[in-house]
Amino acid sequence: MSRKRNRPSRQQAGSSALACLGLGTLALNLPAHAQFRFAPPHRSTLPGVEGAAIALGDLNGDGKMDAAVAGYFYPDGPSRLYAYFHLDRGLVERRFIIERPTATFTLAAGDLDGDGHVDLAWSEPDGIGIWYNSGDGVHGQFVLEAAFHYGRRFRLADLDGDGVLDIAVVLGPPSGPAPQIEARLSRGRGQFEPRLIYEHSQPGYGARDLVLGDIDGDGDIDAAVVFTHQDSGSTYDSELVYLANDGLGDFSQRARWPLPWRNGVDTYPQAITMGDLDGDGDLDFFIATGEHYHSVELFAFRNDGDRITQTAILGSAYGYRVRVLTTSDLDLDGNVEVLFAGQSDLYVFRNRGNGSFNTRQTIELGRGKAVSVATADLYWSGQWDIAALVGTRFLSIVRNTTFEQGPRLFVGPLTQGEPVSLAVRHAQPGETVHFLHSLGGAGHAHGQPLLGGMVLDLLEPITLFGSAVADADGTAVLRRIVPPNAPLRNVVFQAIIRRGPGGEDSVKTPFRTARIEPN
Numbered sequence: 001m002s003r004k005r006n007r008p009s010r011q012q013a014g015s016s017a018l019a020c021l022g023l024g025t026l027a028l029n030l031p032a033h034a035q036f037r038f039a040p041p042h043r044s045t046l047p048g049v050e051g052a053a054i055a056l057g058d059l060n061g062d063g064k065m066d067a068a069v070a071g072y073f074y075p076d077g078p079s080r081l082y083a084y085f086h087l088d089r090g091l092v093e094r095r096f097i098i099e100r101p102t103a104t105f106t107l108a109a110g111d112l113d114g115d116g117h118v119d120l121a122w123s124e125p126d127g128i129g130i131w132y133n134s135g136d137g138v139h140g141q142f143v144l145e146a147a148f149h150y151g152r153r154f155r156l157a158d159l160d161g162d163g164v165l166d167i168a169v170v171l172g173p174p175s176g177p178a179p180q181i182e183a184r185l186s187r188g189r190g191q192f193e194p195r196l197i198y199e200h201s202q203p204g205y206g207a208r209d210l211v212l213g214d215i216d217g218d219g220d221i222d223a224a225v226v227f228t229h230q231d232s233g234s235t236y237d238s239e240l241v242y243l244a245n246d247g248l249g250d251f252s253q254r255a256r257w258p259l260p261w262r263n264g265v266d267t268y269p270q271a272i273t274m275g276d277l278d279g280d281g282d283l284d285f286f287i288a289t290g291e292h293y294h295s296v297e298l299f300a301f302r303n304d305g306d307r308i309t310q311t312a313i314l315g316s317a318y319g320y321r322v323r324v325l326t327t328s329d330l331d332l333d334g335n336v337e338v339l340f341a342g343q344s345d346l347y348v349f350r351n352r353g354n355g356s357f358n359t360r361q362t363i364e365l366g367r368g369k370a371v372s373v374a375t376a377d378l379y380w381s382g383q384w385d386i387a388a389l390v391g392t393r394f395l396s397i398v399r400n401t402t403f404e405q406g407p408r409l410f411v412g413p414l415t416q417g418e419p420v421s422l423a424v425r426h427a428q429p430g431e432t433v434h435f436l437h438s439l440g441g442a443g444h445a446h447g448q449p450l451l452g453g454m455v456l457d458l459l460e461p462i463t464l465f466g467s468a469v470a471d472a473d474g475t476a477v478l479r480r481i482v483p484p485n486a487p488l489r490n491v492v493f494q495a496i497i498r499r500g501p502g503g504e505d506s507v508k509t510p511f512r513t514a515r516i517e518p519n
Contacts, residue, residue: 033413035358036330036348040397041366044084050074051389053107057118058117059137061490063220063411063513065376065465066137067387068097068120069395070104074462081120083137087378087387087397101123106151106483107372110165111441113155113189116489116515121167123152128167132189143190156220157212160185160249163440164515168197168223170207179207181225183505185249185408197223197251203219205229209272213283215272215303220247221364223427226259226269226287240285240308243519257308259287275336278302278313278355286314286338288322296322297344302355314465317352319343328375328384331402339363339373346370346388355466365396377457377510382406395496406435409509417484418504422465433476434496435465442492442511457511458494463492482516490515 028149038176041140046106048069059066065087073078081097081104091443097120104122114117117133125145132141152477154169164420168182180199184192200207205227215222223243244253259269265364270290277300284302285308319342327336335351340360346369368391378385379399386398413419440459468476476495499505 001100003124008158024340033363036350036399038363039399041390041398041400042092043362043366043390043397044094044395046071046079046389046393046395047094048073049080049084050392051371051395052079052104053122054372054387054395055107055109055120056087056374056378056387057109058490058513059109059118059133060085061117061135061137062513063515065378067362068107068109069106069389070122072103077102078106079122079124081122081131084395084407085137085384088494089420091334092395092397097140098142100129101451102126106154108154108156109456110156112165112186114164121154121156123154123169128154128169130190138170139187145184145190145192150373153207153209155210155212156478159183159212159221159245160174161220161247164188167192168210168212170210170225179205179227181210181223181243183206183249184249194242195249198225199243200227200241204230208269211272211285213274215242215274215283216305217282218247218453220245223251224272224274224285228268228274230290237473240287241481244408255306260310267391268300270322272327273307273325273327274340275338275467276355277336277351279353286325286327288325290320290322290339290342294318295322296413298325298338298340298349300338300355300357314338314357314358315340315347315502317342317344322456324370324372324373324388326375330375330384330400339375341370343372344369346386364399365390365398366394367391368394380510406507407495407497407509409435409493409512411493411512411514414482414486414491414514416486416488416519418481418482418519420480420482422478422480422495423469424470424492424497425474427476427497428499429470429472429474431470431497431499432467433470433478434498435478436462436496437465437489438462438492438494440492442513452519456494456508472500473512486516488516488518 009113051071053070055068067084068084076250083095085093100122103417117135119133120131128145130143134140156165159166165184166186172178181197183195208226210225212221222245225241229237240257242255269287271288273286274283276379284303288298297316300312302307302311323340326339329336335353338349340347346363350358373388375384383400385400388396390396407424407426411422438458442457466478468478470476470477495509
């Protein structure tokens, strides 16, 4: 895990363009022990189904964040998939997408065929269903990828560096012989190449969850999996397995660490996620355990390159099942917060940036408990808001109101061969605004920290589009020509302003998505 390499050439150009700006760390001066502020939740009723999972993305290409919600008729289906459009400003328009005959468990959004539209993938008892979006967020083509059992946990990422999202999936029941981790490498719409990543050598182990990210800092996507083995009686052995990617989807380099729950009674890891907990620029681990005595606990582990070290028990919650475990930079300071729930309230632990966290804060979702949670900038405020399935029957949108001020980015129409204007308002007169864009989309938390601590909301490769100076009214305008041969796809923009000595008070705008149209 200690190996380091230069980043692949597909990422070097974007990183160099950013580094030459000399931008500094983002600091919004939230006091160390201050709590986040959230507006009362905006709630919508699910249409007769129990909510199973939620995913966020721009489903209809209008530049606004939408939600996909999977629900099923208890206990085994059928399942229905819905789109909730225009979540910014609190407006919700629900549209039916597709119905499947079985239950749905995990849901993810991303461009799985490289056409610039956000597709949807979800797990079924016999495979992963993929809905290829035609661009309007309602109509598309459905493909059931691979017939397998117990493939309930999966993640999306570009595993082989070809610019298209692939699938990593856990195969096998929670306990049983030879659990496997398999990659499905995308080779075109509805075509995937299966590749075995890892097969556990000891019988009786079960794979509980996996997470993907650049764990060793070499620019490609690695994997980490938590496994559990039940001994005779009611004690468990658990371990974390790290799988290093060579950049082409080969995960032959591995490392294993035992997890410290051998003496626990009915205690085992149920979920894992990652984020930089101590501000050193690499990804650390957060693991949640469940047990049969109605208590789930959250642990933090520091990634030291060649080993992992448990640093803290962040907290506990009621329930024997982990329902929510995710990270998000809610206060925009470059350090990820942890959102966590069992079968009780949704909690957030604020990261102080030095490996320690504030006492948990409860996030009010309205009546009911969190079933599935996703975060994004839903109100164009530059802050990460929360979308949650609540009590199996409701969709709650919670606006983050911790910071209300800051610069705003506006992007004009993008047409091949035509001029386009980008503007930032609410800057300070005379300061330089840098405009960046990405064809890779938007993301957060698991991305690589850039520019001395500031975490952008753009995925690599990132390009400097240009710079402009703010006028006396605090408005900076950049005018460019869209190349005549520019691809007809979505482009994500964000602007950065350097402020303070060494850039210590630098700020970023919310990202904006715009689609290049033909002339």
